Amino acid sequence: MTHAAQIAKPGVPASKEMQAGKTRRAICEAAIGCLDEMGYADTSLTRIQERAGLSRGALTHHFPTKEDLIAATLDMLLGRSVMTGKRVERAAWSKLPDEEARVRAHLKWLWERLVRTPEGRSLMEILMAARTDKALGKRTAKSLIEWDARMGTAIVEVYESPDLDDADVVTLWAICRVFMRGMLAHERFTRNRAEETLIVDRFIELIAPHLKLR
Amino acid sequence: MTHAAQIAKPGVPASKEMQAGKTRRAICEAAIGCLDEMGYADTSLTRIQERAGLSRGALTHHFPTKEDLIAATLDMLLGRSVMTGKRVERAAWSKLPDEEARVRAHLKWLWERLVRTPEGRSLMEILMAARTDKALGKRTAKSLIEWDARMGTAIVEVYESPDLDDADVVTLWAICRVFMRGMLAHERFTRNRAEETLIVDRFIELIAPHLKLR
DNA sequence: TCCTACAGACCGACCAGTCGGTCTGTCAAC
DNA sequence: GTTGACAGACCGACTGGTCGGTCTGTAGGA
Numbered sequence: 326m327t328h329a330a331q332i333a334k335p336g337v338p339a340s341k342e343m344q345a346g347k348t349r350r351a352i353c354e355a356a357i358g359c360l361d362e363m364g365y366a367d368t369s370l371t372r373i374q375e376r377a378g379l380s381r382g383a384l385t386h387h388f389p390t391k392e393d394l395i396a397a398t399l400d401m402l403l404g405r406s407v408m409t410g411k412r413v414e415r416a417a418w419s420k421l422p423d424e425e426a427r428v429r430a431h432l433k434w435l436w437e438r439l440v441r442t443p444e445g446r447s448l449m450e451i452l453m454a455a456r457t458d459k460a461l462g463k464r465t466a467k468s469l470i471e472w473d474a475r476m477g478t479a480i481v482e483v484y485e486s487p488d489l490d491d492a493d494v495v496t497l498w499a500i501c502r503v504f505m506r507g508m509l510a511h512e513r514f515t516r517n518r519a520e521e522t523l524i525v526d527r528f529i530e531l532i533a534p535h536l537k538l539r
Numbered sequence: 540m541t542h543a544a545q546i547a548k549p550g551v552p553a554s555k556e557m558q559a560g561k562t563r564r565a566i567c568e569a570a571i572g573c574l575d576e577m578g579y580a581d582t583s584l585t586r587i588q589e590r591a592g593l594s595r596g597a598l599t600h601h602f603p604t605k606e607d608l609i610a611a612t613l614d615m616l617l618g619r620s621v622m623t624g625k626r627v628e629r630a631a632w633s634k635l636p637d638e639e640a641r642v643r644a645h646l647k648w649l650w651e652r653l654v655r656t657p658e659g660r661s662l663m664e665i666l667m668a669a670r671t672d673k674a675l676g677k678r679t680a681k682s683l684i685e686w687d688a689r690m691g692t693a694i695v696e697v698y699e700s701p702d703l704d705d706a707d708v709v710t711l712w713a714i715c716r717v718f719m720r721g722m723l724a725h726e727r728f729t730r731n732r733a734e735e736t737l738i739v740d741r742f743i744e745l746i747a748p749h750l751k752l753r
Numbered sequence: 754t755c756c757t758a759c760a761g762a763c764c765g766a767c768c769a770g771t772c773g774g775t776c777t778g779t780c781a782a783c
Numbered sequence: 784g785t786t787g788a789c790a791g792a793c794c795g796a797c798t799g800g801t802c803g804g805t806c807t808g809t810a811g812g813a
Contacts, residue, residue, distance in 0.1 A: 340812090345758070364671030366580040370803060380760045381804090387758090391803065446670075452724045453667050456660075457578030462727065473728040496741045499725070500718070503738065507721025510666045511713070513676065514687040524717065527710045531745060554778080559792070584769060595770090596794045605769065 349387050351377050353398040360447035365454040402448045403472045428536050432529045440505040484536045563601050565591045567612040574661035579668040616662045617686045642747045654719040698750045
């Protein structure tokens with residue numbers, strides 16, 4: 326049995342656990358790419374492994390089952406988008422003079438930089454898969470609900486309601502996320518990007534007056 | 540080669556083409572059920588065939604490829620929901636005294652009777668699959684865009700804008716559909732149906748003032 | 754000398770799609 | 784009206800390929 330020489334990673338290998346973490350991240354990254362480009366149905370372990378430039382052994386070493394891999398990828402995706410609210414202050418458009426224009430810019434940024442991205446799309450793929458795959462659904466339930474809660478507490482630090490309470494801000498924020506995720510699927514109905522932009526902009530116009538920056 | 544006796548259909552067989560149509564419909568119905576309950580990834584031809592109570596031969600006779608089957612199922616799903624607008628007048632809630640209450644009831648009906656159903660969910664599964672499956676995407680593109688256009692012309696017969704033009708009604712109607720489809724995926728984030736209802740109701744509250752019955 | 758990171762051969766199950774064969778309703782020729 | 788050729792509805796065994804997952808083995812840092 327002739328084993329090809331182990332490919333010595335050229336970059337600094339650092340300590341073992343650091344290397345392991347790096348590999349795990351590379352695998353999840355590859356999974357995100359596959360989910361985005363091929364959809365959940367065509368995202369196989371073999372394809373993820375090839376995309377990550379690893380062997381089957383490496384994959385199963387870090388993630389014994391596919392469910393483990395998807396769950397880890399989901400956690401990575403969610404982890405990346407918790408800080409959304411916090412960033413609000415520092416972003417370039419925070420200098421806009423009109424307050425409502427700033428809210429609109431924030432929502433547009435959410436759509437373009439967070440949802441309409443490989444990450445947003447792969448999250449959507451996992452959500453849809455978790456709907457029917459009971460094992461995956463149960464496995465991911467906790468992460469999803471907790472993330473949703475954290476999202477709620479984070480957003481009330483940024484926005485307040487002009488005439489209702491904080492709970493309404495949380496609800497409106499959920500509506501935004503729901504709409505934008507739905508928009509990812511609506512792409513199929515539109516002839517071009519302009520139609521898509523029209524719908525998103527109208528939605529933002531609809532919701533912006535009900536959100537006030539703190 | 541001993542072939543089991545053909546199963547003589549007990550119900551009235553009618554003419555050949557009627558029988559064929561009935562079988563095709565049964566297959567699509569089975570596909571809808573599978574898509575709803577198992578998702579696109581786990582909807583195999585074998586499972587559809589078993590659910591429809593037919594042989595593999597029957598399935599491939601009517602639909603040579605899986606793509607053919609999905610496309611036909613999609614057309615069936617779209618066909619069922621064109622008449623949405625027309626029904627508006629006759630529905631029970633059309634007797635409600637307050638105009639805006641009638642709009643709200645209509646939107647709620649849309650959510651509960653059209654989107655949050657096996658049909659709505661299976662449509663969503665196909666939309667998501669068509670996003671990454673290029674062949675399926677190309678195959679279904681025409682149906683989807685045409686349906687969207689028909690939906691637009693149908694809705695302006697029912698609604699008008701209180702202070703904008705018909706084009707805005709079309710956009711708002713698209714926003715409703717986008718939101719509700721997104722809601723199908725959001726289910727995973729919510730603890731219970733009450734949270735779900737809260738979000739949907741708030742959305743309806745947001746949009747109803749911008750739609751006026753003709 | 755372990756233990757961990759990784760390699761890759763391998764497995765049974767299942768996939769979409771193919772194919773030879775068996776029925777039965779339809780219809781034209783007689 | 785009977786018959787016989789034909790079309791099409793339907794059957795189920797089968798194929799090549801892919802799936803997720805298992806297992807044995809190697810390399811190298813601690």
